[in-house]
Amino acid sequence: MEKIILGLCTSGSRLKVSVLAGGRFFQAQKKVFNQERVLFPLVKRELKKAGAELRGVTAVCAARGPGRFTGIRISLTLAGALKAMAGARVYTATLFEILALQAAESAHFRTWAGKTGGTRIAALLHAFKDEYFCQFFTAGKLPRPEGEPVWLKEDEMRRLLSGKGSPFYAIADAEEAPGIYGLLPSTAVKAPPALSRMIPAYSIKAALAYKNGTLKPLYLKPAKYELESKKPVLPIC
Numbered sequence: 077m078e079k080i081i082l083g084l085c086t087s088g089s090r091l092k093v094s095v096l097a098g099g100r101f102f103q104a105q106k107k108v109f110n111q112e113r114v115l116f117p118l119v120k121r122e123l124k125k126a127g128a129e130l131r132g133v134t135a136v137c138a139a140r141g142p143g144r145f146t147g148i149r150i151s152l153t154l155a156g157a158l159k160a161m162a163g164a165r166v167y168t169a170t171l172f173e174i175l176a177l178q179a180a181e182s183a184h185f186r187t188w189a190g191k192t193g194g195t196r197i198a199a200l201l202h203a204f205k206d207e208y209f210c211q212f213f214t215a216g217k218l219p220r221p222e223g224e225p226v227w228l229k230e231d232e233m234r235r236l237l238s239g240k241g242s243p244f245y246a247i248a249d250a251e252e253a254p255g256i257y258g259l260l261p262s263t264a265v266k267a268p269p270a271l272s273r274m275i276p277a278y279s280i281k282a283a284l285a286y287k288n289g290t291l292k293p294l295y296l297k298p299a300k301y302e303l304e305s306k307k308p309v310l311p312i313c
Contacts, residue, residue: 080128081135082119082158083279084151086111087143087171088252093118094276097126103276112150133158135165137283139174139274141294142201142209142225148293156291167283170294171249171274172211174282175199176219178271179247181281188245188265189215196222196244198237198264202253206230209296210237212244218285227296233259249274 083094083103091111094103102125108114116130123129136155141148158164176199179185188194197219201209210233211225228236237246238261246264248256251273257266266272 079134080123080126080132081137081280081284082123082133082164083137083276083283084119084154085139085171085174085274085276085279086115086147086150087139087141088147088249088274090251090274091115091118092139092274092276092279093122094280095122095126095128096277096280097128100126101277101280102126105276111147115150115154130158131162133162133164135167137167137169137280138291139171139279139283140168140290140292141170142203142227142296143171145295148295152291152293166289166291167286168288168290169279169282169286170211170225171201172199172209172213172221172225173219173286174274174278175201175247175249176211176213176215177282177285178275178278179245179267180213180215180219182267182271184268184271185215185245192243194243194245194265196240196242198240198244198246200246200248200256200259202249202256203227203296208233208256208259212240215245225294225296230259237261237264248272 081096085092090107092105138151138155195215197213212222213219243263247267
């Protein structure tokens with residue numbers, strides 16, 4: 077039976093769908109607020125291009141965050157449903173892993189690395205208002221994280237990036253936040269516009285590469301109720 081792999085990303089303002097069948101990628105994206113309303117039509121359209129149907133999907137690859145609290149759950153819920161009902165295998169990747177792999181496999185990064193010997197990749201994402209996410213990777217056969225991702229205010233993120241010392245390569249989702257590269261110090265090299273977005277096919281490429289089977293979403297930014305639950309309780313006098 078031919079493998080039909082479905083890729084999903086509902087973390088941002090754009091619904092991103094990809095299908096891998098017969099060694100070919102079919103991909104599409106649509107900017108829409110209520111992504112659950114157009115999810116199935118877009119999935120079915122891309123599967124049809126590949127000559128497949130939803131019941132024929134053998135594996136689902138989903139981006140598990142960070143991003144919108146409710147948005148992330150859309151793709152993870154569909155992935156879980158296909159796993160339970162159709163026996164599809166499930167693999168997930170974070171947006172940091174997706175961006176890092178996009179960078180590492182690009183000619184632009186390889187040229188920079190060849191000239192400088194650099195191996196560090198910073199994956200940047202906009203969180204909310206003046207808040208940003210970042211995770212550093214070391215490039216290799218597969219980019220490996222140097223530590224946990226961070227969630228910082230704009231000024232804090234600027235200080236973090238400026239304090240990294242040696243030049244590094246930065247890739248950001250500028251499709252969601254056009255001015256995000258303004259956080260970088262002058263020594264950093266930024267990815268070109270073609271790379272500076274979450275490319276739908278890489279939800280499949282990264283998930284298969286990292287082989288993570290968890291359906292646990294990566295939020296990073298706590299929900300309002302989580303923040304309120306951590307507020308100290310004042311004693312009653």
